[in-house]
Amino acid sequence: MRRAIADGRLPVGSRLPATRVLAAELRVSRGVITEAYQRLTEDGQLAGRRRGGTVVVAAPVTAMAAATAGATGAVPSVHRAVTPFAAPPGPEIFDELRTAPARIDLSPGVPDLSAFPRASWLRAERAVLAGLASPELGYGDPRGTPALRLAVANWLARNRGIRADPDDVLIVSGTAQALGLIAQVLHRDGIREIAVEDPGSLGAQQHLRHWQQATPPVPVDEYGIRVDALRASGARAVLLTPAHQFPTGVVLDGARRRELMRWAADGGLIIEDDYDAEHRYDRAPAPALRSLLADQVCYAGSVSKLLAPALRVGWVLAPPHYRKALVDAKRFADLGNAALPQLVLARLMESGELERRLRLLRRRHRQRRDAMIAAIRDHLPGATVHGAAAGLHLTITFAPGACRGSDTDLAAAALARGVKVQPLSWHRQLPAAPGLVLGYAARTPGEIAEGVAVLGEALTGG
Amino acid sequence: MRRAIADGRLPVGSRLPATRVLAAELRVSRGVITEAYQRLTEDGQLAGRRRGGTVVVAAPVTAMAAATAGATGAVPSVHRAVTPFAAPPGPEIFDELRTAPARIDLSPGVPDLSAFPRASWLRAERAVLAGLASPELGYGDPRGTPALRLAVANWLARNRGIRADPDDVLIVSGTAQALGLIAQVLHRDGIREIAVEDPGSLGAQQHLRHWQQATPPVPVDEYGIRVDALRASGARAVLLTPAHQFPTGVVLDGARRRELMRWAADGGLIIEDDYDAEHRYDRAPAPALRSLLADQVCYAGSVSKLLAPALRVGWVLAPPHYRKALVDAKRFADLGNAALPQLVLARLMESGELERRLRLLRRRHRQRRDAMIAAIRDHLPGATVHGAAAGLHLTITFAPGACRGSDTDLAAAALARGVKVQPLSWHRQLPAAPGLVLGYAARTPGEIAEGVAVLGEALTGG
Numbered sequence: 001m002r003r004a005i006a007d008g009r010l011p012v013g014s015r016l017p018a019t020r021v022l023a024a025e026l027r028v029s030r031g032v033i034t035e036a037y038q039r040l041t042e043d044g045q046l047a048g049r050r051r052g053g054t055v056v057v058a059a060p061v062t063a064m065a066a067a068t069a070g071a072t073g074a075v076p077s078v079h080r081a082v083t084p085f086a087a088p089p090g091p092e093i094f095d096e097l098r099t100a101p102a103r104i105d106l107s108p109g110v111p112d113l114s115a116f117p118r119a120s121w122l123r124a125e126r127a128v129l130a131g132l133a134s135p136e137l138g139y140g141d142p143r144g145t146p147a148l149r150l151a152v153a154n155w156l157a158r159n160r161g162i163r164a165d166p167d168d169v170l171i172v173s174g175t176a177q178a179l180g181l182i183a184q185v186l187h188r189d190g191i192r193e194i195a196v197e198d199p200g201s202l203g204a205q206q207h208l209r210h211w212q213q214a215t216p217p218v219p220v221d222e223y224g225i226r227v228d229a230l231r232a233s234g235a236r237a238v239l240l241t242p243a244h245q246f247p248t249g250v251v252l253d254g255a256r257r258r259e260l261m262r263w264a265a266d267g268g269l270i271i272e273d274d275y276d277a278e279h280r281y282d283r284a285p286a287p288a289l290r291s292l293l294a295d296q297v298c299y300a301g302s303v304s305k306l307l308a309p310a311l312r313v314g315w316v317l318a319p320p321h322y323r324k325a326l327v328d329a330k331r332f333a334d335l336g337n338a339a340l341p342q343l344v345l346a347r348l349m350e351s352g353e354l355e356r357r358l359r360l361l362r363r364r365h366r367q368r369r370d371a372m373i374a375a376i377r378d379h380l381p382g383a384t385v386h387g388a389a390a391g392l393h394l395t396i397t398f399a400p401g402a403c404r405g406s407d408t409d410l411a412a413a414a415l416a417r418g419v420k421v422q423p424l425s426w427h428r429q430l431p432a433a434p435g436l437v438l439g440y441a442a443r444t445p446g447e448i449a450e451g452v453a454v455l456g457e458a459l460t461g462g
Numbered sequence: 463m464r465r466a467i468a469d470g471r472l473p474v475g476s477r478l479p480a481t482r483v484l485a486a487e488l489r490v491s492r493g494v495i496t497e498a499y500q501r502l503t504e505d506g507q508l509a510g511r512r513r514g515g516t517v518v519v520a521a522p523v524t525a526m527a528a529a530t531a532g533a534t535g536a537v538p539s540v541h542r543a544v545t546p547f548a549a550p551p552g553p554e555i556f557d558e559l560r561t562a563p564a565r566i567d568l569s570p571g572v573p574d575l576s577a578f579p580r581a582s583w584l585r586a587e588r589a590v591l592a593g594l595a596s597p598e599l600g601y602g603d604p605r606g607t608p609a610l611r612l613a614v615a616n617w618l619a620r621n622r623g624i625r626a627d628p629d630d631v632l633i634v635s636g637t638a639q640a641l642g643l644i645a646q647v648l649h650r651d652g653i654r655e656i657a658v659e660d661p662g663s664l665g666a667q668q669h670l671r672h673w674q675q676a677t678p679p680v681p682v683d684e685y686g687i688r689v690d691a692l693r694a695s696g697a698r699a700v701l702l703t704p705a706h707q708f709p710t711g712v713v714l715d716g717a718r719r720r721e722l723m724r725w726a727a728d729g730g731l732i733i734e735d736d737y738d739a740e741h742r743y744d745r746a747p748a749p750a751l752r753s754l755l756a757d758q759v760c761y762a763g764s765v766s767k768l769l770a771p772a773l774r775v776g777w778v779l780a781p782p783h784y785r786k787a788l789v790d791a792k793r794f795a796d797l798g799n800a801a802l803p804q805l806v807l808a809r810l811m812e813s814g815e816l817e818r819r820l821r822l823l824r825r826r827h828r829q830r831r832d833a834m835i836a837a838i839r840d841h842l843p844g845a846t847v848h849g850a851a852a853g854l855h856l857t858i859t860f861a862p863g864a865c866r867g868s869d870t871d872l873a874a875a876a877l878a879r880g881v882k883v884q885p886l887s888w889h890r891q892l893p894a895a896p897g898l899v900l901g902y903a904a905r906t907p908g909e910i911a912e913g914v915a916v917l918g919e920a921l922t923g924g
């Protein structure tokens with residue numbers, strides 16, 4: 001705990017779990033925890049507040065100094081961590097934002113991590129280790145373990161309307177790696193630009209650009225991407241989030257889907273980032289584009305929003321034309337994902353555990369979304385809410401005049417008050433109204449209410 | 463077991479563990495195993511041999527047919543699996559060799575996988591899951607978890623004489639990824655060729671070439687790489703395996719180390735693949751080159767030979783000049799390794815478990831090495847043995863006339879007799895004597911004796 005306070009994992013202002021809860025989690029007696037809290041309180045690092053529980057009030061100065069000294073000039077995460085909004089976002093921006101200390105983190109893109117099924121994961125791992133043949137610990141198929149490729153094919157058939165041969169499933173290290181591999185393969189095929197949605201994920205654009213792909217923006221309206229503008233751009237490939245557009249939350253509308261399919265049938269390649277598809281609250285998600293036109297759609301999905309980003313597991317279904325090249329790209333990236341986590345995940349998928357988990361998450365996320373909408377109504381009455389029907393975040397925009405200065409200024413003001421959010425302008429290449437992208441899935445309703453109240457203060461400069 | 467036979471993990475001819483052993487491993491009663499063997503024997507898939515134990519005699523035809531039908535034209539692992547030696551090795555060669563069915567696999571590069579510490583791994587995983595803070599399940603530092611970077615820094619200090627700041631350790635997905643990232647970074651810095659040892663690892667050369675680096679060969683003699691030839695080549699960077707040269711097993715000699723250091727001090731960059739350093743039988747391994755000239759050595763290590771390749775975990779210490787670029791390359795490769803296996807590994811390293819494991823492995827590997835040397839004396843009297851002082855494999859070469867045809871023909875003849883080996887010529891760019899590379903670490907002394915006897919038959923065409 002001392003270490004967690006020192007290195008900022010428990011930043012100043014954060015609330016500690018009740019002694020009873022922490023004792024149960026760590027399987028030690030409550031007395032041990034009480035004593036630990038007591039000692040840290042005597043050291044001046046913790047303080048008990050009557051209704052607020054126990055709160056971190058100070059980090060040890062020596063440890064902070066050491067952490068700063070330890071950061072070499074090469075990786076300036078600590079030095080620049082406090083001002084991620086001071087300059088246009090560079091390649092390290094998400095590291096800077098992640099390490100910036102804040103009391104309440106409303107960054108988007110992360111599910112409720114406290115719901116990670118630790119016990120089920122451990123049970124599955126025990127079963128995997130007991131049943132493992134030694135050769136499975138050697139070098140394996142760069143496409144992934146047969147068990148996970150089969151489990152993913154079955155999962156996609158049950159949940160996304162996709163029929164895929166397990167042999168055609170490529171296991172990768174999350175959507176980030178998927179985009180990198182696809183960008184490399186298209187580059188070798190002479191494709192030098194991949195159109196992207198605008199607004200659209202800054203992170204995805206950074207990955208494509210790193211791999212030498214230009215990312216011309218195509219506007220998104222209330223029906224999804226403007227296919228006429230896509231056609232006019234002349235791009236041969238496009239990256240889309242049709243199930244739940246990031247960050248607007250728009251679902252690609254029926255007419256647009258048909259228009260897009262005609263564009264693809266004329267030779268366009270769709271990279272479908274099936275982002276947030278499983279987190280739909282009002283009705284079953286629309287089937288994946290991949291299920292309609294397998295020859296022209298390269299499909300990517302991951303467990304980052306289903307379980308945890310730290311697992312770094314995702315999958316790609318390539319169009320037949322690029323299948324071999326993508327397997328080669330994965331082979332020369334890292335020889336394939338690690339085997340044990342793949343086998344554990346395969347068990348969780350095949351046993352129905354992951355679907356149970358998702359139902360639980362969906363209920364919980366929905367409550368948090370409702371808490372955020374209520375808080376926005378109370379504290380940000382001038383804001384328009386987008387994308388509430390699905391996902392792990394909301395996007396809000398401000399009417400002209402409602403937000404003095406830029407949305408990065410607003411995000412900076414919020415961070416100075418201890419609340420971390422992303423400015424919408426980060427995710428735009430074309431000029432438009434200022435806004436914020438607000439993740440709710442990983443926070444409790446209480447934190448959400450408090451965080452949005454702080455945003456209200458930051459907005460009015462109060 | 464039925465599945466393992468069907469998909470070739472238990473190929474025809476392979477021996478099953480004794481019922482007593484398997485029962486203990488799976489923690490079921492011996493009766494359950496006996497009955498399973500009995501049923502498969504009745505099905506005609508197994509046969510009991512008096513002293514040979516229970517052997518797989520037939521795979522189900524339907525499953526084989528399905529497996530063949532399931533292999534698309536795109537990834538020809540099954541179709542070409544039987545003839546990995548028919549053509550010069552392409553990018554899929556190691557997949558082809560791995561999936562080629564054989565009774566005894568003497569491929570190099572894999573430790574005794576049956577010794578993988580399953581119980582310790584599971585115990586450590588339980589502790590990690592119990593102590594994990596939820597944010598650690600989110601997106602993390604692309605350099606790796608602080609816990610593993612610290613554990614690796616400590617490990618390198620204890621075992622390899624290297625002083626490294628944990629902030630400078632970059633966790634990667636094995637040496638394969640390390641080579642790819644380094645090749646990318648050097649390419650962006652204008653370096654287009656990386657000299658390699660000859661003979662030297664075909665796999666490493668394939669990785670460098672995939673990442674657009676030429677790999678000019680520099681001869682290796684009994685003292686290690688010929689630094690005069692390296693200097694004459696004009697290459698600005700070189701990939702070396704100084705602790706235990708692959709595949710010859712030569713340890714870089716003192717005078718050559720000094721000569722190499724002068725080359726590096728003049729501006730040359732050394733990529734040190736610290737391959738097999740920990741598997742030295744006769745004395746402590748020589749300190750890593752990195753410990754002598756950190757500014758000009760990019761160091762790479764992994765747990766593939768310590769624990770298991772399937773873990774896909776390795777580390778890189780970059781020279782200061784390339785540190786930031788390598789972190790960027792890792793970020794845009796996959797956002798960093800998965801967190802849970804890193805945290806488990808960190809515990810195994812910090813608790814001393816990994817060092818205990820290594821001592822056990824070294825004893826066991828040494829016995830297997832001795833068994834292989836004895837078998838070579840008996841069955842391949844004309845062969846010269848190289849590299850016996852360390853490592854997980856031996857290299858043998860044949861005197862002129864002792865090996866009719868090429869060593870790929872010999873490897874093909876061995877495979878036709880159920881024994882899998884690598885021809886030395888795969889690992890050569892310059893012409894030289896034929897030979898074989900023979901892994902012993904993953905096989906029992908009995909299998910080694912039998913395998914080498916088969917090689918003797920293949921050599922004489924008997």
